[in-house]
Amino acid sequence: MKSNLRVAIAGLGRLGKRHARQLAFTRGCELVAACSPLAEERAWARAELGLERCHDSLEPLLAASDVDAVVLVTPTSLHAEQTVAALRAGKHVLVEKPLALRVEDCERVQQVAREHPAQVAMVGFVRRFDPSYARAWEQVRDGRVGRPFLVRSQTCDLNDPEGFFVRFAPSSGGLFMDCSVHDIDLARWMLGNPRALRAFATGSIVLHPGLQECGDVDNGLALVEFEGGARAAFYASRTMPHGHETRTEVVGTEGILEIGHGAARDRVVARDAHGVSHAATADFFERFEQAFQLELGAFVDTCRGLSPARTTLADATEATRIAEAITRSLRSGAVESID
Ligand SMILES: NC(=O)c1ccc[n+]([C@@H]2O[C@H](COP(=O)([O-])OP(=O)(O)OC[C@H]3O[C@@H](n4cnc5c(N)ncnc54)[C@H](O)[C@@H]3O)[C@@H](O)[C@H]2O)c1
Structure with a gap:
């Protein structure tokens, strides 16, 4: 993939805001949309990032044909189901750690990822x-x-x-x-x-x-x-x-x-x-500010076919x-x- 990766972010809390800011400085990508159920967080994204497309749920991001990848920075209890939904919608995924609270949910994500081998699924083990x-x-x-x-x-x-x-x-x-x-x-x-x-x-x-x-x-x-x-x-x-x-x-x-x-x-x-x-x-x-920036860069490079994934769902399951x-x-x- 030569063109920029079009990324959407889900979750604009403590870490999501920081990921969103860093995405603006990440080579090879463009932040095109965000979602948060909280109106003040959506207002923050419009004011601070100049982002027009701010939704109150993940679904519109997954339905958008001009979104290639999603970064999930949502509460951990939602990671597994949101990762599955994103993979099924044809998106690459960077999901924050841990992948899920239960092993069976991690294994379900792995199964769905195996059914979508063309998509990248990375977990945010930033260290x-x-x-x-x-x-x-x-x-x-x-x-x-x-x-x-x-x-x-x-x-x-x-x-x-x-x-x-x-x-x-x-x-x-x-x-x-x-x-x-x-x-x-x-x-x-x-x-x-x-x-x-x-x-x-x-x-x-x-x-x-x-x-x-x-x-x-x-x-x-x-x-x-x-x-x-x-x-x-x-x-x-x-x-x-x-x-x-x-x-x-x-x-x-x-x-x-x-x-x-x-x-x-x-x-x-x-x-x-x-x-x-x-x-x-x-x-x-x-x-870990520098590591977070390097992690986003690595995710974008992997989605663009420039480097292999450096964190795997299998490691996250273990x-x-x-x-x-x-x-x-x-x-x-x-x-x-x-x-
Ligand atoms: N890698 C790290 O070192 C590191 C550090 C901090 C947090 N985290 C991880 O990041 C995730 C978020 O942590 P946080 O501290 O930013 O939490 P937070 O509570 O500050 O933010 C969560 C965000 O998710 C949004 N949200 C809630 N339900 C949603 C839904 N259904 N769809 C979309 N968005 C929804 C909230 O509005 C909020 O914007 C957690 O999984 C946490 O483990 C990782």
Whole structure:
């Protein structure tokens, strides 16, 4: 495909607005339409993006013959059915993570994607596009750490006293499905995609009692055993006092790689009467802004036939399978097998 990819975006919330802005700077594509059920979000798209075509539902985007691809940035509980509808309407799809909250829904999406082999279906595991994670993966692939056997990874968000994620919890799948799913995907990627066997999780509510109602926690730890001896340990938190801190260690027989040590926003360090300090990264977008832009560029290139897809539905299904088992373990208190 030589002409520009005509893209529509569904969902203009916290992340959707940012994706929409970045699409304007993405080579080889044109943002032609958007949808959101909220009038104020549609008004935002008209005012900020100059976008004329703003609908209150996905259907008109899927029916439009001049839309080649959709970017789904909607609540996770809608991802599977919207991805299926978009594929059946002949559109390429970039769907935000996780693909779905349940493995059977992921598998249904995979089945429909198999029936539409000409269309691209990518899942937004943005960290695979982050230059530091990508370089670390290349080093693991090239044997720098020998045989990798342990991944320790964390996703820790700045505490939000307003509790956005408490309202979000019923549709997000909870702390592990929403946050650790990134670390789970990274662990599989760094360890060479081993099959997961068992999971154990524990967690607590330290600041947000509203989470109790939906069985969620604001701090959690999980362990996963993989076939062949590899292991992963995950920590997720919604209550960091200083900023967003994503960090991963890949431990191998001949070395260790550490990606994202600390929460420093930039390379500015202040030394003064209070000691030595730096500003902290505020949120996931500040940490991964470049990766989000690279991800959109990769999606557009893949749809235009210029490069292979860098995230697959199969990987997304495995990430959901592991996150589901971890969430089951959090609730049961038992070690859960993964099959
Ligand atoms: N990759 C990442 O690091 C990352 C970060 C944040 C969020 N996400 C994912 O992005 C998705 C959205 O998260 P968010 O934080 O932007 O949530 P949000 O609640 O701020 O936004 C959701 C958007 O979807 C719209 N919406 C609701 N129902 C809809 C429907 N039926 N059709 C079309 N639009 C609909 C809402 O109006 C809103 O615009 C989630 O799946 C989340 O897991 C990924």
